[in-house]
Amino acid sequence: MFETIRNAFKVKEIRQKLIYTFFMLLIYRLVSVIPAPGVNIAAVKASTGSGLDMLDMINMMTGNAFQQMTIMAMGITPYINSSIIMQLLTIAIPALERLQKEGEEGRKKIARITRYVTIGLALFQAIGLVSSLGYIKPGWFNSVLVGVSMSAGTALCMWMGERITEKGIGNGISLLIFAGIISNLFNGTLNLIRTAISRGLLSDWISVFAVLILLVVMIVLVTFVNLGERRIPVNYAKRVRGRKMYGGQSTYMPMKVDASGVLPMIFAYSFMAFPSTIIQLTAPNSGFALWWNTYMNQGSPAYLLITALLIFGFTFFYSSISYDPVEISKNLQENGGMIPGIRSGKATVNFINRVKNRLTMFNAFFLAVVATIPTVATIQLRTAIPFAASSILIGVSVALETMRQLEGQLTTRNYEGFLR
Incomplete structure (x- = not known):
């Protein structure tokens, strides 16, 4: 870097x-x-x-x-x-x-x-x-x-x-x-x-070092998953046009593990934050407000469970609108490409759909676990964690994407220099 x-x-x-x-x-x-x-x-x-x-x-x-x-x-x-x-x-x-x-x-x-x-x-x-x-x-x-x-x-x-x-x-x-x-x-x-x-308390310094270690661990985990992808091999058939032959190459189609990014987590947080915000603004002293603050506060098991389920739901929803196996299969077929061992058409659609669902399941589970780590750490360490899971995901994603663009521009300049 x-x-x-x-x-x-x-x-x-x-x-x-x-x-x-x-x-x-x-x-x-x-x-x-x-x-x-x-x-x-x-x-x-x-x-x-x-x-x-x-x-x-x-x-x-x-x-x-x-x-x-x-x-x-x-x-x-x-x-x-x-x-x-x-x-x-x-x-x-x-x-x-x-x-x-x-x-x-x-x-x-x-x-x-x-x-x-x-x-x-x-x-x-x-x-x-x-x-x-x-x-x-x-x-x-x-x-x-x-x-x-x-x-x-x-x-x-x-x-x-x-x-x-x-x-x-x-x-x-x-x-x-x-x-x-x-x-x-x-x-x-x-x-x-x-x-x-x-x-000047030892417990405070232990909390500081624990927070820093947790931050590093989360950055490493998020980076590892963010860079992860499933590479599906694709073979392109040879085609003759006039006196020239096209295709006949083997490549791969990448499917990112973290395709949904941080959006499912933001949606889930917003969904859970909306009721508490409305309660605080309209009836902060009501019986329902007391029940909500007691059983649905950020550290309660019910809050963590519902947030995790919402993250699962939003991850699968976003995956369904961002990946279209039918369109991918159609593009492969039109360009003479096929996945080895998989027939073109419906079989290809089913294969891509199966891979997508597995990656989405892993991503949803990962996001749900990462989302709960800062909250659990706050309760165990009895100190405010200065970062949220969503901020780590956003920060790492932006940093990696910016580095990719920087490397891409460097590669382009090197090619231009070579051609000149």
Whole structure:
């Protein structure tokens, strides 16, 4: 990895892209400390992390920008939600499905629609969430200020992400999330160390070392699974066109183990966080609220079991919409390809489906186990773990994908240099 980065800085064009990416991320972090006008900062700091799981998730994704109630408080989360909504609507609405199949122009139109939905969603989330929590100062003008400033912050995040993707290295949106997660992880770990130093207890230092070891172990496990893939061999038949012969080669079709990424975990967390958030906002002292906080808190067996089942369900759901064995089989057949020992057509579809289900089952089990590790560790160590499983998954995935793009660009430059 370090060799790749060192070689990248030797190529002028790649070096400029890396500097541009770093510069944009630096601006993002600097803008993230600008306070939003019209909010009560004291009320925000008192409420964040007090049982509102949805707020903790937003805070994790924005690198503490929500806790500080800056103009980047909503961060890029409205864009992620809009992208997920558009992805689901593309499956449900035939007009959007046709638009997606129109090629580059169709994708540009969908991207434009996603931007408009993002701004509307950011405005709604900013005013609705912040006002319902009592964070906005009295007066309608303050509500307007909060909505406009935070939706403008989301728009800036979206623009910066697209510029990084276009002129920098890696996926810009993912790198903005990555920057927020790294900032949150650094601050959380630093707070643990400060607590251990101030109290001077051996148990505190044991907890710090245990957290660091757990972090390393989780990064290694997630990296191992993220890089894992099932390679299905494919043979292409020889075809003669005119005086030339095409095909006749053997290759493989990769199927990633972690094809669904972190989405099933985010969906499951959001699903579980929604009821507790509604209860806290509407009837925090009711009997149902007492029952929920007693039996469905984050450390309860029922919460962990339901979260694991939701992760299983969302993993299989996402796998069903991202992998289409019928389409894969059709493409193989049209290009003269076949899997050794498997007949073309329905047999190929069944084989791919069987492999997909096995990989999905393993991935679902892995995500469910990883999701529960930080919660169990928090209970056993009796200290707050400064990271969530989703943040580790996102961080590792973004880092690996960025390194792949960097290596790809280096390989391209080497080929160009050889040809010249």
